[in-house]
Amino acid sequence: MKRNRKNTNGFEKWGGYMEAKKTKLEQQFTEKATDDSNHVKSQIFKGISIFVNGYTLPSANELKRIMMENGGVYHHYHRPNITTHIIASNLPTAKLKLLKQFKIVKPEWISDSLKDGKLLNYENYLLFIDKPNQPKIDFPVRAKNASEPTFLSEFYNNSRLHLISTMATTFKRLVNDTRKQNQTDYPGRQRLKNWIEQNRVKNMLFNDSELDNDKIIMHIDMDCFFVSAGLVERPELRGLPVAVTHAKGNLSKQREGVDRGTEFNLYVKRWRGDDDENDEEEEAHEIRPRSTKRDGINETDSMAEIACCSYEARKVGIKNGMLVGRALKMCPTLKLIPYNFEQYKKVAHTLYTHILNDYTLDVEAVSCDELYLDCSHILETTKASPIELAMFLRNEIKEKTQCPCSTGIGSNYLLARLATKKAKPDGQFYLEPGIVMDFMKNIDILDVPGVGRTLGHKLSTLGISTCGELSALSLQTLQSEFGNKTGLSLYKHCRGEDDRKLNYDYKPKSVSADVNYGIRFQNKEESDNFVRQLCNEVEKRLDDIEMNGKTVTLKLMIRNAEAPKESAKFLGHGFCDNITKSSSLTKSTSNSRIIFQVVNKIMNQLDIDPTELRGIGIQMNKLESRIVTGPGRIENFISNMKSEPKINHTLVNENTDNDKIILTKVSKPKSHQSSSTENINKSKSVMDFFKPKEDLNSKNQLKSSNSKSIVPCQSLVNIKMSQVDPSFLDALPADLRLKLENELKSHENLNSTFIENQNSPIMEVTMTEESSKLYQHVQIDKMKEFIEEWVVTENEPKMCDNIMVSKYLCNLISDAKTEDAYEIIRKLYRLIKNKDDLAWKQSYFDILKNVQEIMMNLYNAKMKVETTFK
DNA sequence: ATCCTCCCCTAC
DNA sequence: TAAGGTAGGGGAGGAT
Numbered sequence: 001m002k003r004n005r006k007n008t009n010g011f012e013k014w015g016g017y018m019e020a021k022k023t024k025l026e027q028q029f030t031e032k033a034t035d036d037s038n039h040v041k042s043q044i045f046k047g048i049s050i051f052v053n054g055y056t057l058p059s060a061n062e063l064k065r066i067m068m069e070n071g072g073v074y075h076h077y078h079r080p081n082i083t084t085h086i087i088a089s090n091l092p093t094a095k096l097k098l099l100k101q102f103k104i105v106k107p108e109w110i111s112d113s114l115k116d117g118k119l120l121n122y123e124n125y126l127l128f129i130d131k132p133n134q135p136k137i138d139f140p141v142r143a144k145n146a147s148e149p150t151f152l153s154e155f156y157n158n159s160r161l162h163l164i165s166t167m168a169t170t171f172k173r174l175v176n177d178t179r180k181q182n183q184t185d186y187p188g189r190q191r192l193k194n195w196i197e198q199n200r201v202k203n204m205l206f207n208d209s210e211l212d213n214d215k216i217i218m219h220i221d222m223d224c225f226f227v228s229a230g231l232v233e234r235p236e237l238r239g240l241p242v243a244v245t246h247a248k249g250n251l252s253k254q255r256e257g258v259d260r261g262t263e264f265n266l267y268v269k270r271w272r273g274d275d276d277e278n279d280e281e282e283e284a285h286e287i288r289p290r291s292t293k294r295d296g297i298n299e300t301d302s303m304a305e306i307a308c309c310s311y312e313a314r315k316v317g318i319k320n321g322m323l324v325g326r327a328l329k330m331c332p333t334l335k336l337i338p339y340n341f342e343q344y345k346k347v348a349h350t351l352y353t354h355i356l357n358d359y360t361l362d363v364e365a366v367s368c369d370e371l372y373l374d375c376s377h378i379l380e381t382t383k384a385s386p387i388e389l390a391m392f393l394r395n396e397i398k399e400k401t402q403c404p405c406s407t408g409i410g411s412n413y414l415l416a417r418l419a420t421k422k423a424k425p426d427g428q429f430y431l432e433p434g435i436v437m438d439f440m441k442n443i444d445i446l447d448v449p450g451v452g453r454t455l456g457h458k459l460s461t462l463g464i465s466t467c468g469e470l471s472a473l474s475l476q477t478l479q480s481e482f483g484n485k486t487g488l489s490l491y492k493h494c495r496g497e498d499d500r501k502l503n504y505d506y507k508p509k510s511v512s513a514d515v516n517y518g519i520r521f522q523n524k525e526e527s528d529n530f531v532r533q534l535c536n537e538v539e540k541r542l543d544d545i546e547m548n549g550k551t552v553t554l555k556l557m558i559r560n561a562e563a564p565k566e567s568a569k570f571l572g573h574g575f576c577d578n579i580t581k582s583s584s585l586t587k588s589t590s591n592s593r594i595i596f597q598v599v600n601k602i603m604n605q606l607d608i609d610p611t612e613l614r615g616i617g618i619q620m621n622k623l624e625s626r627i628v629t630g631p632g633r634i635e636n637f638i639s640n641m642k643s644e645p646k647i648n649h650t651l652v653n654e655n656t657d658n659d660k661i662i663l664t665k666v667s668k669p670k671s672h673q674s675s676s677t678e679n680i681n682k683s684k685s686v687m688d689f690f691k692p693k694e695d696l697n698s699k700n701q702l703k704s705s706n707s708k709s710i711v712p713c714q715s716l717v718n719i720k721m722s723q724v725d726p727s728f729l730d731a732l733p734a735d736l737r738l739k740l741e742n743e744l745k746s747h748e749n750l751n752s753t754f755i756e757n758q759n760s761p762i763m764e765v766t767m768t769e770e771s772s773k774l775y776q777h778v779q780i781d782k783m784k785e786f787i788e789e790w791v792v793t794e795n796e797p798k799m800c801d802n803i804m805v806s807k808y809l810c811n812l813i814s815d816a817k818t819e820d821a822y823e824i825i826r827k828l829y830r831l832i833k834n835k836d837d838l839a840w841k842q843s844y845f846d847i848l849k850n851v852q853e854i855m856m857n858l859y860n861a862k863m864k865v866e867t868t869f870k
Numbered sequence: 871a872t873c874c875t876c877c878c879c880t881a882c
Numbered sequence: 883t884a885a886g887g888t889a890g891g892g893g894a895g896g897a898t
Contacts, residue, residue, distance in 0.1 A: 483893050512887085
């Protein structure tokens with residue numbers, strides 16, 4: 001079955017498209033069933049049509065086959081009036097509530113019926129017994145995969161790699177922000193000075209020769225960070241072999257479709273290369289054994305990864321990244337402790353603020369537990385020796401965080417880093433210039449930063465395993481072997497030379513969101529929904545840093561044809577083929593809809609089978625900051641809205657009218673005199689809600705602004721502080737309130753903005769992140785109050801208010817506050833029904849359309865609300 | 871020469 | 883069961 005879909009001109013035709021698609025697919029099903037009529041084995045499921053929701057056993061594909069062969073019908077989409085049964089093994093509560101009125105049956109109903117050769121009573125297989133107040137799931141809760149709407153956030157909440165990555169960014173930004181504050185007082189330096197005065201003679205650490213003109217770089221690295229932070233609250237485990245992991249050491253369950261042996265062999269084959277030539281080379285040079293992390297794992301060993309292990313565990317050969325099953329074989333007494341993300345954040349924050357506030361701003365953040373600092377100023381002002389600084393600083397960090405760290409000191413980046421390796425655990429090491437040559441000779445090539453598995457192996461095939469051996473190769477040899485840049489840095493680094501500068505100034509070059517875990521989709525709907533969520537995530541991250549991206553890159557992991565259907569690791573990606581494809585826009589954006597459109601085009605062009613997907617990543621490159629020129633961000637946003645980027649890529653059909661995505665056009669005429677000026681005092685818009693009702697001041701301001709352009713719909717830019725209802729401000733969180741106040745203040749003098757009212761009955765929700773965030777935090781009751789006032793007092797609905805309400809409701813739904821949204825829609829319906837006005841009814845349908853779209857995206861179901869005014 | 875895309879590698 | 887993310891550097895090879 002092809003998934004090529006016609007261009008749909010954005011999303012406004014989504015509903016119609018869905019209908020068409022349903023019919024098409026069902027037609028195909030019937031045709032297929034007819035074609036395969038010689039395979040029909042029975043009519044057990046005559047009259048039954050099923051829709052499979054979520055992950056099931058047997059799989060949806062299997063169930064489809066069973067239905068086809070036995071007289072039943074399989075629906076790719078849930079069709080409330082046609083689908084007779086929904087098949088599911090588990091449903092999240094939100095989904096459950098929505099689908100409550102339908103027959104939701106466990107897949108065993110199908111398999112048992114098939115086994116017995118007759119249709120069994122589905123009532124014995126209901127997923128839950130409908131007790132009105134508390135639907136109870138009669139099934140053990142199973143792990144979620146990415147087809148569930150809550151998967152993404154749960155995954156991010158539990159992913160150590162995601163945490164590591166986001167924390168690194170967080171602290172790079174913290175350094176940036178702190179440096180801007182221009183602080184001049186460093187109390188730590190004074191403490192160090194005092195300590196030196198009291199202890200120098202006793203320490204005998206001072207050495208005149210250490211005071212030279214070289215730059216002094218210090219590298220600080222917490223010792224086995226996750227373990228140390230975890231042991232703060234479990235001191236009884238100190239001194240024991242400890243590892244941090246998700247697993248509890250249980251044996252892994254045997255699952256259908258898993259073949260660890262086959263999967264592991266594929267990895268080994270890819271890693272070794274397939275040709276004999278390589279094998280000969282390896283023997284000739286006595287290559288050190290290369291192990292995959294799957295070594296020593298059998299069918300039931302735990303496949304969880306060890307994120308971090310204590311030095312006691314390392315002594316017996318356990319390493320970070322090793323699988324729990326194997327580690328337990330090496331050390332059956334290994335203590336497994338769970339993650340404690342909050343604690344890691346706390347410790348890391350303490351570490352950073354201590355150094356930044358008390359010692360220096362010349363810090364390069366590497367990660368949550370690792371940083372470089374330029375000691376020049378500290379040493380100059382305190383007259384301390386590098387070792388004294390290291391001892392003192394390490395001691396303070398240990399006191400503050402209760403976690404040990406190690407520090408290395410050297411004249412450059414590389415030497416500082418290598419010194420730390422030597423210092424560990426819980427120590428310090430100053431790699432003095434005089435000993436660098438000797439020191440480097442014996443450094444293992446794999447300890448050089450930048451030399452990993454692949455480069456290390458390649459070097460070992462050349463018979464090289466230490467820096468000393470590497471330094472025998474000429475620059476030319478290295479460059480022809482590894483490329484110009486890689487060759488040059490190998491040449492320098494093995495000699496202890498490194499001219500990289502500490503980078504204090506963090507400027508992101510790309511933003512991405514990847515998930516390569518839990519990706520198991522039954523159909524294109526599920527994968528689309530998930531991709532949409534990833535696009536939203538990317539948009540959020542771009543907005544966080546106030547940047548837009550100009551190139552979209554899609555990264556896919558697809559099950560390799562030879563790989564077992566199910567991965568060895570539970571919900572893992574298994575052995576995959578990787579695909580990367582990028583597409584450039586004419587104008588940078590952060591708009592998730594545009595990103596999705598691009599991504600979707602690529603997906604369709606690649607014709608990916610959604611069931612074979614194992615990983616998805618979306619990346620934005622060529623970042624541009626949203627330059628603030630002139631009046632400010634909002635102004636800039638409005639000018640951005642005038643023309644959203646066109647997609648410039650061969651994949652993209654030229655007929656695509658991307659402008660249709662944005663139906664609310666904004667322009668800013670220089671001296672536009674509106675003909676509707678006389679309406680302004682009668683006209684009510686959402687913004688008027690922010691005004692106190694009897695505020696003379698605001699009336700005056702409105703009058704005085706009559707000379708400017710006043711149009712039916714004001715944008716945020718037009719609101720003045722004095723117009724804002726104080727109770728609205730109170731409803732906002734403090735930080736948001738401050739932001740709003742500042743933005744309003746900075747726009748007091750701005751010209752009014754004209755928002756063109758579209759005649760099109762179709763409305764698309766496109767608001768600025770700035771303004772939608774504001775609405776997001778309006779309390780539910782406040783919003784109900786507004787809606788009542790709006791509908792009751794307003795003659796006709798305005799587009800901008802429709803948009804605001806839609807956006808608000810969509811935000812509620814995506815925040816899983818579906819019930820609140822439901823209540824508001826009911827209220828809106830009642831109000832509009834009373835009003836009995838065509839334009840208002842249209843307004844209701846427009847809003848509902850947006851709501852149902854997001855419902856379909858998130859829950860694959862519509863909200864059950866009134867769809868006609870009888 | 872320099873840029874772009876599609877990778878791969880590395881680090882935390 | 884298990885939570886295999888994310889940013890940056892760079893090489894190969896083709897387009898400009």
